[in-house]
Amino acid sequence: MTVVSESIRIDVPVETAFEYLDDPHNHAEVTPSVSDVQNVERLDNGGKRLDCRYKMAGIGLETVLEQTIHEPNHRMVFDMRSGVDGEIDLQFAEANGGTEVTYTATYEIPGRVLNAVVEPFAIKYNERELRTALENLKQRLELEDETEA
Template structure:
């Protein structure tokens, strides 16, 4: 299991940031590698279930995300199912009209077992992807001025 986590502060109220990320189609806008979001279904807990395609090394990988925790303006936690398995956890903190978003992911890489030497390279790649996602989120929300 590989884990990465990053945070960013956004000059928007927590309710706006949460609402933006509560729309699964917005994830395709900000997340490098997501090429398709489809079959979005509401869940009884207020969250969503959806299918997606994530492109890794030029190969599309289909999967499913199921929101296990949906706490309005505080937290979203998704279970990743399919060839990519793991969890994505988004936490929101109100900073007097600004928002801190912490994005954590734990996942297993599909395919052969990674050697101990390869895992740090994959972790750096995924940390960069996560950082790019948060930077894109900030740009999208702050450019709405």
């Protein structure tokens, strides 16, 4: 299993950050590799199940995401099933009047040989992807917060 994690502080309340990411369509706005979110259905735990299209290293993939943990204003965890299986864990914490968002992706690339060749590239790619997604989230939420003020 490979784990990549990034955090960022955003100058908006925890509720604002959580509410924004609680809408799966907004992930496509801030995550560069996500191109489409479809078939969103609400689950009994407050989370969602959805189909998602994304690209990794230029290769188009489809995945099913199921939110296994939905703790309002604290945490959301998605189980990911596709050619690359894993988990996406988003955590939210109050930080000096704003929000610290931590995005952790745990995944497994199938095949031992393929994994040995691809893993170093995948780690760098996903670190960049997480960092860019969080920077986009920060920009989107802080800009919206400024225009509402």
